[in-house]
């Protein structure tokens with residue numbers, strides 16, 4: 001196919017997308033939406049139809065949804081997009097212009113999109129039987145374990161740990177959460193706002209132990225703390241982040257995989273012509289703020305797929321998107337838009353949560369000097385939506401504080 005883009009003319013006959021999660025599926029959709037009629041191959045390590053991950057720690061765990069409800073595209077929908085699927089067959093190598101599959105086949109392509117996501121980080125010496133949560137199979141195993149258990153111990157107070165704690169409290173389990181840092185979700189929200197996540201946990205009856213360092217596991221139900229104390233529960237979940245899936249690349253290309261696949265601001269993988277990356281595996285240059293960021297956010301994956309599909313076809317990129325994520329826990333929606341990583345101050349924009357008052361309704365603004373760089377809200381969807389627009393417009397601090 002020849003795409004007459006506004007920037008250049010490109011000939012693309014075969015796109016291979018590696019990874020059949022959200023990023024892979026969105027890339028396929030975007031290519032078709034842009035009018036691409038050439039061949040697309042979608043390679044997925046898991047045997048399942050592509051599915052959505054946010055409900056794994058929410059509706060799947062509580063039992064509110066059956067697994068069928070999280071399917072992103074079933075076989076019929078994929079056939080409608082005219083995609084050759086290779087599910088249950090992981091990719092095991094990348095060369096210039098081809099992807100090697102575990103069954104020995106090689107798929108030559110004009111464009112390759114890496115969308116292999118991330119895997120749950122495991123702790124050293126983590127025994128079998130200690131849970132992690134990344135896949136549908138993980139979620140079903142954890143749900144089954146929680147159904148039988150009176151108690152849960154979560155290692156790591158990030159969003160996934162907190163969402164699992166929330167689902168377990170709904171089921172009436174006694175829940176303990178261990179966190180090495182001074183507040184939960186510090187990496188995503190910063191120390192001031194992370195305090196509010198800690199309050200949500202403790203107000204829901206979770207035994208939250210901050211600044212607690214683990215020394216290891218005694219067995220699948222018992223952890224050893226640095227001071228020698230042992231803590232046991234019927235179910236143990238490790239929720240200490242995710243590691244980008246770059247292990248399979250086995251390539252002679254000179255790629256930077258320090259924190260995921262290093263890409264330019266259009267998702268082109270540095271050091272590999274004709275290769276792009278989207279989603280949790282990809283670290284994109286941020287032209288607006290400087291630096292390279294790897295987001296593990298549902299919305300960012302979708303935004304990046306739109307950019308990559310257009311870049312492959314040589315058509316104008318959409319306007320840069322503001323990163324956004326949400327988390328549902330303890331009956332509240334936490335939302336974050338923007339780049340809190342570049343902030344040097346945090347200011348309350350609404351509510352009393354930052355001063356010790358109710359968490360619900362609190363909105364916090366993040367600033368880098370006079371620049372408004374991020375907003376976080378707790379059960380304050382309208383306010384977050386309004387401030388998200390201000391972020392898109394690049395509003396100054398004075399305008400944001402004026403309300």
Ligand SMILES: Cc1cc2nc3c(=O)[nH]c(=O)nc-3n(C[C@H](O)[C@H](O)[C@H](O)COP(=O)(O)OP(=O)(O)OC[C@H]3O[C@@H](n4cnc5c(N)ncnc54)[C@H](O)[C@@H]3O)c2cc1C
Pocket residue numbers: 018019020021022023024043044045046052053054055056057089090091092115116117118133134135160245248278279280281295296297298299301324325326327328
């Ligand atoms: C439990 C959970 C809850 C979440 N909740 C939220 C939320 O509330 N809000 C939010 O904003 N974000 C949330 N996220 C994050 C969001 O789901 C991810 O950002 C998103 O799924 C990333 O999409 P992806 O396509 O990059 O990766 P993935 O969804 O991980 O998909 C990658 C796919 O690639 C496949 N793969 C890996 N290696 C290979 C290989 N070698 N060959 C072929 N295929 C391969 C994997 O099997 C997988 O299917 C959550 C994530 C999890 C795990």
